[in-house]
Amino acid sequence: MTHRVALLVFDGVTLLDASGPLEVLHQAGRLGHPYAPVLASPYGGDVTTASGVALARTVPAAEVGPVDTLMVAGADALAERPPDEDLLAAADLLAGRAERVASVCSGAFVLAELGLLDGRRATTHWRHAKTLARRHPRVRVEPDALHVRDGRYLTSAGISAGIDLTLALVEDDHGAEVAREAARELVVFMQRPGGQSQFSTALATPPARSDLLGSLTASVLADPGADHSLSAMAAAAAVSTRHLTRLFRSELSTTPARWVERVRLDRAQQLLLDGHSVTSAARHSGLGSDETLRRAFARHLGTTPTEYRRRFATTRPRGASAATAPA
Secondary structure, three states, X not given: OOEEEEEEOXXXXXXXXXXXXXXXXXXXXXXXXXXXXXXXXXXXXXXXXXOOOEEEEEEEHHHOOOOOEEEXXXXXXXXXXXOOHHHHHHHHXXXXXXXXXXXXXXXXXXXXHOOOOOOOEEOOOOOOHHHHHHHOOOOEEOOOOOEEEEOOEEEEOOOOHHHHHHHHHHHHHHOHHHHHHHHHHHOOOOOOOOOHHHXXXXXXXXXXOOHHXXXXXXXXXXXXXXXXXXXXXXXXXXXXXXXXXXXXXXXXXXXXXXXXXXXXXXXXXXXXXXXXXXXXXXXXXXXXXXXXXXXXXXXXHOOOHHXXXXXXXXXXXXXXXXXXXXX
């Protein structure tokens, strides 16, 4: 039986949010398990993506008819302001007709605005996870997950994670081997190691509001390897340890120890990408030992230091410039 999938797009949509899932479905069809994808939009006709490429002849949501799965693509604008009413109406209409409802990246904001994710676990792009949690406090946001299933609803992390999500849908429909073969054809992981934290930028926490904490955090960032125990930081700031802990919680929503560990982890990540060994990165970042570094990587990034370096370090030989590196 052919599975009918509606992919909801709109002006400003991220192209890969749509093309990635469509390519996975195409590969599944080539393997003898056909899907019938329908590009839907609030009004039908051509849709212009954020990259300027047009998606032609989309079907108005009202004319799509019954579907087995709805997938809502994302766009940066969805995290910046509430989705417009026509997009919400289109998503609501299609979701009511679908057995399974999914979102790619910031498409989760559409499902959340409709109340479909209330009381449920969900994820979105790491850059927008805090915004989703703040705007929709009834959604249990999991910022590190690549994709999350809760009942009939599935959400995925940023952009290319729509491919991971769609492979999971294919696995549900046709088994692991079909999804594995589709992944091989696309030259992607069947299941990527680690969560999306490994892709995030360093220290995505807001700056401290007070001069006292601002000065203290600046000194930690300047030299993560120094003594930044709670007592040492409290002495440097001339406050009690209890007062310093309260400042960190009120201004940065974390504890001093967790914040310092994250600073050191960020520094270790950069040292690894700069060519340092695991031992050297642990020592110079302030994490100390190889084992402490490995535990921090596992806890925050869901991967190992060696795997992180292998995946993200440049392929250019160390010390070579762009002009001299081999082609």
